[in-house]
Structures are given as C-alpha cells and as structure tokens.
Amino acid sequence: MSKALFDDPAIDKLTRMLIELASENWVTRARLAAVEAKIGSVEDVELSPEAEAALAAEREAFVTKIFSVLDK
Numbered sequence: 001m002s003k004a005l006f007d008d009p010a011i012d013k014l015t016r017m018l019i020e021l022a023s024e025n026w027v028t029r030a031r032l033a034a035v036e037a038k039i040g041s042v043e044d045v046e047l048s049p050e051a052e053a054a055l056a057a058e059r060e061a062f063v064t065k066i067f068s069v070l071d072k
Helices: 009-039 049-071
Strands: none
Touching: 009 049
C-alpha cells in the first residue's frame, strides 16, 4: 500500500480516488481528440448492440476499479 498523504484515512482514500479519476479522464480526452482528428466529430456515431454491451462491461470494470480504494 502507498504512503498516506493525510492523517485521516478517509480523506486519503478520497484523494487517491480523485487522482485516479482525473487520470482516467485525461486518457479519455486524449483518445477522443485523436479519434476526432482522424474521423471528425463522433457526435453522430451509433454503436452496435455488441459494442454497447462491451462498453457497459468496461464501465462496470471501471467503476469497480475506481471504488476499490474504499474497500482497503
């Protein structure tokens, strides 16, 4: 486990969760910018039912990863 940043473990966990979310957000923004540079706006793109299901599974894994810090 990493070194505590704050005296209160709850604040420490929330801070680590916020940093992880910020990191994930930046990666997403960078990837979206790359896609838009290549194909243009993605506003009108429709995903197949299979792609929607895969995205839902990825979202569930993401939420589990982000909130896992609260279980420690």
